[in-house]
Amino acid sequence: MSAHGERTFGDVVLRVDDVSLSFGGVQALANISFEVRDGQVLAIIGPNGAGKSSMLNVINGFYHPQQGTITYKGETRRQMKPHHAARQGVARTFQNIALFKGMSTLDNIMTGRNTKMHKNLFWQALHMGPARKEELEHREFVENIIDFLEIEHIRKTPVGRLPYGLQKRVELGRALAAEPELLLLDEPMAGMNLEEKEDMSRYVLDVNDEFGTTIVLIEHDMGVVMDISDHVVVLDYGRKLADGSPDEVRTNQLVIDAYLGVAHD
Amino acid sequence: MEFLTAIFVSPFIEIYEYPLFFIEVVLGGLLAGVMYSLVALGFVLIFKASGVFNFAQGAMVLFAALTLVGLIEHGFPIWLALISTIIVMIALAMAIEKVVLRKLVNQEPIILFMATIGLSYFLDGFGQTLWGSDVKVLDLGIPNAPIEFLGILVNQFDLVAAASAGTLVAVLAIFFQKTRIGRALRAVADDHQAALSVGIPLKTIWAIVWAVAGLVGLVAGIMWGTKLGVQFTLTLVALKALPVLILGGFTSIPGAIIGGLIIGMGEKVAEVFWGAAFGGAIEDWFAYMLALAFLLFRPQGLFGEKIIERV
Numbered sequence: 001m002s003a004h005g006e007r008t009f010g011d012v013v014l015r016v017d018d019v020s021l022s023f024g025g026v027q028a029l030a031n032i033s034f035e036v037r038d039g040q041v042l043a044i045i046g047p048n049g050a051g052k053s054s055m056l057n058v059i060n061g062f063y064h065p066q067q068g069t070i071t072y073k074g075e076t077r078r079q080m081k082p083h084h085a086a087r088q089g090v091a092r093t094f095q096n097i098a099l100f101k102g103m104s105t106l107d108n109i110m111t112g113r114n115t116k117m118h119k120n121l122f123w124q125a126l127h128m129g130p131a132r133k134e135e136l137e138h139r140e141f142v143e144n145i146i147d148f149l150e151i152e153h154i155r156k157t158p159v160g161r162l163p164y165g166l167q168k169r170v171e172l173g174r175a176l177a178a179e180p181e182l183l184l185l186d187e188p189m190a191g192m193n194l195e196e197k198e199d200m201s202r203y204v205l206d207v208n209d210e211f212g213t214t215i216v217l218i219e220h221d222m223g224v225v226m227d228i229s230d231h232v233v234v235l236d237y238g239r240k241l242a243d244g245s246p247d248e249v250r251t252n253q254l255v256i257d258a259y260l261g262v263a264h265d
Numbered sequence: 266m267e268f269l270t271a272i273f274v275s276p277f278i279e280i281y282e283y284p285l286f287f288i289e290v291v292l293g294g295l296l297a298g299v300m301y302s303l304v305a306l307g308f309v310l311i312f313k314a315s316g317v318f319n320f321a322q323g324a325m326v327l328f329a330a331l332t333l334v335g336l337i338e339h340g341f342p343i344w345l346a347l348i349s350t351i352i353v354m355i356a357l358a359m360a361i362e363k364v365v366l367r368k369l370v371n372q373e374p375i376i377l378f379m380a381t382i383g384l385s386y387f388l389d390g391f392g393q394t395l396w397g398s399d400v401k402v403l404d405l406g407i408p409n410a411p412i413e414f415l416g417i418l419v420n421q422f423d424l425v426a427a428a429s430a431g432t433l434v435a436v437l438a439i440f441f442q443k444t445r446i447g448r449a450l451r452a453v454a455d456d457h458q459a460a461l462s463v464g465i466p467l468k469t470i471w472a473i474v475w476a477v478a479g480l481v482g483l484v485a486g487i488m489w490g491t492k493l494g495v496q497f498t499l500t501l502v503a504l505k506a507l508p509v510l511i512l513g514g515f516t517s518i519p520g521a522i523i524g525g526l527i528i529g530m531g532e533k534v535a536e537v538f539w540g541a542a543f544g545g546a547i548e549d550w551f552a553y554m555l556a557l558a559f560l561l562f563r564p565q566g567l568f569g570e571k572i573i574e575r576v
Contacts, residue, residue, distance in 0.1 A: 060462065086464025098459035100452045110445075111452045115464040117445045131444065174463060 010038030019068030101160035112177025298529020323503025330486030358475035514566025
């Protein structure tokens with residue numbers, strides 16, 4: 001059951017079609033296809049090494065699949081490129097937190113505005129004129145995100161010094177700063193305690209509700225997954241096992257076998 | 266005994282007896298140190314943004330100075346020669362990114378370091394092939410006579426050099442701390458993948474960093490070239506930047522400046538007051554000894570980010 005109750009979604013924003021990816025002899029993804037609809041929260045689940053992170057890396061262009069296509073906002077591509085993806089409204093967080101450790105929370109989130117700032121190099125180098133005004137506008141936007149995520153108290157702290165849970169929140173903030181249309185979250189709640197997980201779940205749902213952001217997330221905590229997602233894709237050994245609503249997936253025999261193990265006779 | 270006196274007693278007596286002379290030496294040393302800082306600055310910029318120690322920085326200093334002098338010799342007015350050299354340095358940076366760096370994305374830093382060694386030889390040779398290898402005189406009309414100020418003699422040229430270095434550092438500091446590109450530069454230095462994920466184009470950023478390092482090299486080339494003449498030994502000036510970097514930390518712009526000042530002042534004072542005890546020529550090795558001491562006791566430098574390694 002979804003926390004949102006009955007929900008309706010828009011058109012397909014992202015379609016992954018028959019994607020295969022291998023590293024040398026290791027098949028990370030094999031003929032994966034699925035769709036994400038506008039406004040949906042889609043969870044990708046599966047045991048360790050199932051290819052979940054690889055899937056996100058294909059979507060935002062870090063990995064280039066050997067086969068298949070990715071259709072994003074009506075445009076079909078063999079592969080995405082990271083900074084194009086960013087410009088097209090795809091933002092993401094990482095499993096192992098990839099923040100700019102030497103920079104403050106504020107500066108980290110400001111980098112998320114990177115694709116939104118356009119004033120030319122000349123004004124920027126002088127730090128005056130239109131570039132300065134632009135900087136201030138973006139600063140305001142970022143302050144709103146900081147309020148939203150309740151991290152005012154660590155605005156000026158270098159993120160390398162923050163505890164893990166807060167770093168995850170800052171990373172989410174940086175992704176939100178890009179005003180993403182598609183947000184990819186790689187294990188946003190890994191390593192968190194119950195309270196932190198609840199906070200993070202609330203932020204994810206709020207983002208989805210308030211801004212209509214489409215979200216694809218990877219998560220291990222089944223309670224969380226069943227609570228917040230509208231749709232679940234299950235991967236195992238690079239193959240897709242199931243694809244459906246949380247309830248359908250929960251009762252799927254293949255999924256149960258993959259998670260609990262099955263006796264082979 | 267005599268040796269110990271020469272180290273621990275006589276220099277201090279001398280300083281006490283001629284305080285003005287001491288101040289003059291300190292000041293002269295500080296101003297010379299600014300020149301070291303200028304070279305060190307180029308290293309810091311590239312190290313900050315790509316984690317690469319750019320061995321070719323010295324060659325870039327020489328190349329910039331050679332190009333400038335060469336153009337002036339071909340009858341360009343100074344302002345036009347300056348602008349053209351700036352354009353050449355920017356083009357050079359873009360070429361380096363395209364031909365060298367782009368092929369080496371995601372390689373170990375040591376591989377990139379070796380590439381810059383190759384680059385350094387190429388630039389040395391290329392510059393001298395284009396403009397010849399004679400010692401050239403660079404004269405931009407900066408006055409070079411000492412002036413007296415409150416009874417202290419100061420070289421005007423050194424003052425100009427210090428002022429240019431100060432301006433350069435101020436501009437760079439603002440550029441790094443306050444602008445989008447500066448933030449992108451720092452982001453790239455911290456984490457390539459995360460930088461890509463927020464849409465920072467790695468290639469553009471690298472080209473910009475190398476261009477800025479090239480321009481800093483040009484300023485250093487002008488200052489050193491005016492002082493020593495434009496010639497091959499300019500590349501060796503870069504060696505003096507190494508102890509400056511070790512003192513100041515590889516990642517800190519203020520560190521490069523203060524490191525340069527300490528080294529410049531230290532070696533002048535050591536040479537003048539302690540030189541006799543060691544038979545002179547302290548200036549040649551003082552900086553390296555100081556750097557060695559720092560490596561032993563504070564390897565991250567005065568301002569560098571503390572290295573914490575989880576084992």
